[in-house]
Amino acid sequence: xxxxxxxxxxxxxxxxxxxxxxxxxxxxxxxxxxxxxxxxxxxxxxxxxxxxxxxxxxxxxxxxxxxxxxxxxxxxxxxxxxxxxxxxxxxxxxxxxxxxxxxxxxxxxxxxxxxxxxxxxxxxxxxxxxxxxxxxxxxxxxxxxxxxxxxxxxxxxxxxxxxxxxxxxxxxxxxxxxxxxxxxxxxxxxxxxxxxxxxxxxxxxxxxxxxxxxxxxxxxxxxxxxxxxxxxxxxxxxxxxxxxxxxxxxxxxxxxxxxxxxxxxxxxxxxxxxxxxxxxxxxxxxxxxxxxxxxxxxxxxxxxxxxxxxxxxxxxxxxxxxxxxxxxxxxxxxxxxxxxxxxxxxxxxxxxxxxxxxxxxxxxxxxxxxxxxxxxxxxxxxxxxxxxxxxxxxxxxxxxxxxxxxxxxxxxxxxxxxxxxxxxxxxxxxxxxxxxxxxxxxxxxxxxxxxxxxxxxxxxxxxxxxxxxxxxxxxxxxxxxxxxxxxxxxxxxxxxxxxxxxxxxxxxxxxxxxxxxxxxxxxxxxxxxxxxxxxxxxxxxxxxxxxxxxxxxxxxxxxxxxxxxxxxxxxxxxxxxxxxxxxxxxxxxxxxxxxxxxxxxxxxxxxxxxxxxxxxxxxxxxxxxxxxxxxxxxxxxxxxxxxxxxxxxxx
Numbered sequence: 001x002x003x004x005x006x007x008x009x010x011x012x013x014x015x016x017x018x019x020x021x022x023x024x025x026x027x028x029x030x031x032x033x034x035x036x037x038x039x040x041x042x043x044x045x046x047x048x049x050x051x052x053x054x055x056x057x058x059x060x061x062x063x064x065x066x067x068x069x070x071x072x073x074x075x076x077x078x079x080x081x082x083x084x085x086x087x088x089x090x091x092x093x094x095x096x097x098x099x100x101x102x103x104x105x106x107x108x109x110x111x112x113x114x115x116x117x118x119x120x121x122x123x124x125x126x127x128x129x130x131x132x133x134x135x136x137x138x139x140x141x142x143x144x145x146x147x148x149x150x151x152x153x154x155x156x157x158x159x160x161x162x163x164x165x166x167x168x169x170x171x172x173x174x175x176x177x178x179x180x181x182x183x184x185x186x187x188x189x190x191x192x193x194x195x196x197x198x199x200x201x202x203x204x205x206x207x208x209x210x211x212x213x214x215x216x217x218x219x220x221x222x223x224x225x226x227x228x229x230x231x232x233x234x235x236x237x238x239x240x241x242x243x244x245x246x247x248x249x250x251x252x253x254x255x256x257x258x259x260x261x262x263x264x265x266x267x268x269x270x271x272x273x274x275x276x277x278x279x280x281x282x283x284x285x286x287x288x289x290x291x292x293x294x295x296x297x298x299x300x301x302x303x304x305x306x307x308x309x310x311x312x313x314x315x316x317x318x319x320x321x322x323x324x325x326x327x328x329x330x331x332x333x334x335x336x337x338x339x340x341x342x343x344x345x346x347x348x349x350x351x352x353x354x355x356x357x358x359x360x361x362x363x364x365x366x367x368x369x370x371x372x373x374x375x376x377x378x379x380x381x382x383x384x385x386x387x388x389x390x391x392x393x394x395x396x397x398x399x400x401x402x403x404x405x406x407x408x409x410x411x412x413x414x415x416x417x418x419x420x421x422x423x424x425x426x427x428x429x430x431x432x433x434x435x436x437x438x439x440x441x442x443x444x445x446x447x448x449x450x451x452x453x454x455x456x457x458x459x460x461x462x463x464x465x466x467x468x469x470x471x472x473x474x475x476x477x478x479x480x481x482x483x484x485x486x487x488x489x490x491x492x493x494x495x496x497x498x499x500x501x502x503x504x505x506x507x508x509x510x511x512x513x514x515x516x517x518x519x520x521x522x523x524x525x526x527x528x529x530x531x532x533x534x535x536x537x538x539x540x541x542x543x544x545x546x547x548x549x550x551x552x553x554x555x556x557x558x559x560x561x562x563x564x565x566x567x568x569x570x571x572x573x574x575x576x577x578x579x580x581x582x583x584x585x586x587x588x589x590x591x592x593x594x595x596x597x598x599x600x601x602x603x604x605x606x607x608x609x610x611x612x613x614x615x616x617x618x619x620x621x622x623x624x625x626x627x628x629x630x631x632x633x634x635x636x637x638x639x640x641x642x643x644x645x646x647x648x649x650x651x
Contacts, residue, residue: 019438019439020436020437020438021404021436021437021438021439022436022437023413023432023433023434023435023436023437024411024413027299027386027387027411027413027432027433028433028434030433031299031431031432031433031434032295032296032299032300032433033296033299033431033433033434034433034434035434036434038431038447039447041447042447042448043447046448046450046472047066047067049447049448050066050067050076050288050448050474050475051066053288053291053292053448053475054077054080054284054288054475056288056291056292056295057082057087057284057287057288057291057327058082058086058087058091059080059081059082060081060082060083060257061079061080061081061257062079062080063077063078063079063080063260063284064078064079064080065077065078065079066078067473069473071493071498071499072488072489072492072493072498072501073479073480074285074473074477074479075260075261076260076261076282076284076285076288076473076475077260077261077284077285077288077475078260078261079259079260080259080260080284081257081258081259081260082257082258082260082283082284082287083160083161083255083256083257083258083283084157084160084161084258084264084283084287084323084327085124085128085157085158085160085161085255086161086255087287087291087327088157088160088322088323088326088327089117089120089121089124089157089326090121090255092117092329093117093118093121095329097117097329098116098117098118098121099116099117099118100116100117100329100331101114101115101116101331102115102116102117102119102120102326102330102331102332103115103120103150103153103331103332103333103334104305104331104332104333104334104354105149105150105333105334105335105336106333106334106335106336106350106353106354107149107197107336107337108197108198108199108200108335108336108337108338108341109197109200109337113150115150117329120150120153120154120157120326122251123150123151123154123246124154124157124158124161125158125161125250125251125252125253126246126249126250126251126253127154127155127158127242127245127246127249128158128159128161128162128253129249129250129253130158130223130245130246130249131158131159131162131164131189132162132253133245133249134189134220134221135188135220135221136159136162136164136188136189137162137163137164138162138163138164138256138258138262139163139164139165139262139263140164140165140188140189141164141165141166141167141185141186141187141188141266142155142159142164142165142166142167142187142188142189142190142191143166143167143168143169143178143181143182143185143187143189143190143191143219144156144159144166144167144168144169144190144191144192145168145169145171145173145178145190145191145192145193145205145209146168146171146191146192146193146196146205146225146312147171147193147195147196147197147203147205147227147336148171148196148311148312148334148335148336148337149193149196149225149227149336150334151191151193151225151242152168152312153312153321153322153326153334155191156168156265156312156318156322157322157326158253159265160258160264160265160283161253161255161256162253162256163256163258163262165185165263165264165265165266166264166265166266167181167182167185167187167265167266167267167268167278168265168267168312168313168317168318169181169182169268169313170311170313170314171193171196171203171205171311171313172198172203172313173208173313174208175208175209175211175212176212177276178208178209178212179211179212179213179215179216180275180276181268181276181278182212182216182218182219183215183216183218184268184275184276184278184482184483185266185278185482186218187216187218187219188218188219188220188221189219189220189221189222189223190209190213190216190219190221190222190223191222191223191225191242192205192206192209192222192223192224192225193205193206193224193225193226193227193228194206194224194225194226194227194228194229194230194232195227195228195230195232196227196228196336197227197228197336197337198337198338199337199338199340199341200341200342202228202230206224206232206233207232209222210233210235213238219238220238221238221239221240222235222238222239222240223240223241223242223245224239224240224241224242225242226241226242226243258283258284259283259284260282260283260284260285261282261283261284261285261479262282262283263280263281263282263283263479264281264282264283264286264287265281265318266278266279266280266281266482267279267281267315267318267421269315269421269422277481277484277487277491278481278482278483278484279315279421279422279478279481279482280478280479280480280481280482281424281476281478281479282479284475285424285474285475285476285477286323286424286425286475286476287323287327288475288476289424289425289474289475289476290319290320290323290324290327290424290425290476291323291324291327291328293324293425293426293446294320294324294325294327294328294330295328296431296446296447297389297415297417297426297429297431297432297446298358298360298387298389298415299387299432299433300328300330301357303331303357304330304331304357304358305331305332305333305354305355305356305357305358305384306325306330306331306332306333306356306357306358306360307332307333307335307350307351307354307356307358307359307360308320308321308325308332308360308361308389308391309335309339309347309359309360309361309362309365310360310362310391314421315420315421315424316360316391316392319424319425319426320360320391321334324425333350333354333356335350339365339368339369340368340372343376344369344372344376345376345377345379345380347361347365347369348376348377348379348380348382349380351380351382351384351385352380352381352382352384355384356384356385357384357385357386357387358385358386358387358388358389359385359387359388359389359407360388360389360390360391361389361390361391362390362391362392362393363390363392363393363394363395363396363399364392364393364549364609364614364615366390366395366399366402366403367396367399367542367548367549368548368549369402369407370398370399370402370548370571371548371549371569371571371572372572373572374406377406377407378406382407382409383409385407385408385412386411386412387412387413387414387415387432388403388404388407388408388412388413388414388415389414389415389416389417390403390414390415390416390417391417391419392614393519393614393615394440394442394516394517394518394519394535395416395440396440396535396538396539396542396543397439397440397539397543398539398542398543399542400414400416400439400440401439404439413430413432413437414430414437415429415430415432416429416430416437416440416441416442416443417429417442418442418505418515418517420503421478422477422478422492422503423470423474423476423477423478423503424476424477424478425476426446427445427446427449427451427470427474428442428443428444428445428446428449428451428515429442429443429446430442430443430444431446438514440516440539441510441514441515441516442514442515442516442517443514443515444513444514444515445515448474449470449474450470450471450472450474451468451469451470451471451515452468452469452470452471452500453465453466453467453468453469453507453508453509453515454466454467454469454496454500455467458495458496458497458499458500461509462509463509463510463511464508464509465506465507465508465518466506466507466508467495467502467503467505467506467507467521468503468505468506468507468515468517469496469500469501469502469503470500470501470503471499471500471501477501478492504520504521505517505518505519505520505521506518506519506520506521506523506533517535518533518534518535518536519533519534519535519617520617523535523553523617525552525553525554525562525564527554527560527561527562527563527564527595527596532564532592532595532596534551534552534553534554534617536592536596537550537552537564537566537588537592537596537598538550538551538552538566540587540588540591540592540596541566541568541584541587541588543587543591544583544584544587545571546570546571546574546580546583546584547568547569547570547571547584548569548570548571549568549569549607550566550567550568550569551566551567551607551615551617551620552564552565552566552567552598552617553565553567553617553620553621553624554621555599555621555624555625556625557599563599563600564596564597564598564599565598565599565600565601565602565620565624566584566598566600566601566602567601567602567604567607567620567644568584568601568602568603568604569603569604569605569606569607570603576603580603581601581603584598584601585597585598585601602644604644607620607644608620608644620644623644
């Protein structure tokens with residue numbers, strides 16, 4: 001099966017490529033980046049361009065060479081030395097910004113904290129000394145398994161301060177997932193919590209950690225954050241309370257000078273069956289990438305209040321909750337809980353309360369807001385917002401326009417960002433002071449990023465569909481898969497013999513050079529010899545007034561090769577029925593063509609998603625084709641798949 005020989009169907013896309021929306025003039029006039037010459041400068045001398053970006057950071061020692069590229073292995077800023085924690089904290093203190101709010105933290109149950117850069121600095125220094133007192137040294141791995149509490153940021157920056165490598169495991173993952181990641185990284189210490197809160201219920205984080213720790217002989221010590229205040233088992237000699245250790249620690253810890261290519265963190269990613277991949281990011285290149293894209297893409301001002309709704313357990317949280325915002329001295333919001341607790345206006349109340357100016361969230365959340373109705377955002381004052389962002393998966397045009405009109409009220413540009421755990425930082429999106437927006441398109445590659453659409457043979461497709469590839473190394477790129485060089489080569493560099501990075505996404509480029517992402521290449525269906533993307537059919541379904549969200553997969557069909565099965569979540573007030581199924585099938589036919597008409601539509605209350613909001617279509621295919629379910633450890637709610645399977649079998 002050739003998944004991308006014809007990514008675009010014969011009919012027009014849902015939102016015409018001719019239609020664009022310009023950023024408001026008052027926004028463009030004040031934008032940090034408003035001259036398109038930046039693209040030409042990056043193209044003419046890419047290495048010099050990235051050198052200038054790296055100089056935004058504070059270095060103990062300058063680099064001798066910008067790039068050493070022996071495909072597929074890159075080294076950036078060779079010989080340079082810096083420290084990530086210093087760049088996120090010390091330099092702001094030295095610039096007399098210690099009293100500036102760094103984090104407004106909002107607990108789900110109403111607890112709040114306002115932490116200045118001086119506060120964070122003190123917490124991080126003391127925790128860094130705690131880690132050193134427990135024998136953690138440069139290069140040692142530390143696992144972090146916490147809810148969305150400030151201590152998660154403190155722990156990451158404390159590790160980076162002493163040169164330890166952190167590996168953050170999302171606080172909602174199972175004990176099995178935690179165990180596997182600890183053992184793969186051979187972590188010596190775990191930082192966890194007594195529990196957390198989610199939709200009003202206590203999440204027993206320490207209980208799950210204890211279950212994992214029974215099979216992690218590499219762990220020597222466990223530091224426990226007191227979040228819920230309940231009695232929990234503490235193993236003598238191994239388990240220690242964060243607050244007890246912190247109170248006794250020295251107040252200052254000298255930052256460890258790190259080589260630009262020293263490892264900053266390992267972050268595990270999955271989504272297919274098999275062993276999770278430990279993505280390795282190093283210090284100098286990664287920090288350069290997230291620092292400069294944070295400023296470019298979000299057009300940062302000194303008085304901004306930034307809110308990225310991602311958990312720190314995901315790369316979005318690493319890059320745009322921790323290292324990107326903190327290295328830029330930003331004031332940000334950090335929220336512990338669910339967007340609909342205790343009511344469906346919780347996000348909007350937070351924006352109103354803290355006067356958030358920049359909101360960066362996922363299409364999955366936006367579609368949920370659409371389903372709940374405009375009355376919730378209308379109940380709050382969102383006038384502080386000046387920029388909106390989207391991250392995690394392609395956003396369909398209807399959700400983009402709903403976000404633009406109902407949250408941004410038509411005056412907030414939207415930056416629809418494409419990037420991956422592996423890329424480290426944003427790669428493709430609009431520069432909000434320059435780029436005309438097309439709802440549903442991530443627009444163009446950022447300056448200094450060489451993104452192309454390639455065919456099977458590695459030839460560039462200037463207009464049309466193919467495989468998204470990055471054709472030149474970039475500073476924030478992954479440096480490998482922890483402990484598995486061959487898997488790194490096979491997964492990302494084997495398709496075109498090491499010449500280009502294989503992103504795994506199908507995409508197409510229109511006549512204006514704009515990128516339209518069609519989903520993972522295994523999410524492109526071959527129906528009667530025609531390639532149809534899951535994203536395109538999903539957009540058609542969500543375009544209907546009854547539909548809140550949809551997930552589409554291709555299943556084996558004796559006649560057509562593959563047939564389309566859609567899992568559909570209806571908006572409140574709409575009921576599943578044969579009539580509704582017929583209406584939606586006809587709607588897809590009208591929007592895309594008869595070839596895209598689903599063979600079957602299953603109405604459901606939810607679809608399987610990872611904690612970062614990505615739909616796990618692989619599991620939907622397992623359900624639809626009657627296969628044994630694969631790895632479900634990364635799901636937000638593993639019960640969803642079992643319920644879907646039962647429902648599908650009954651149908």
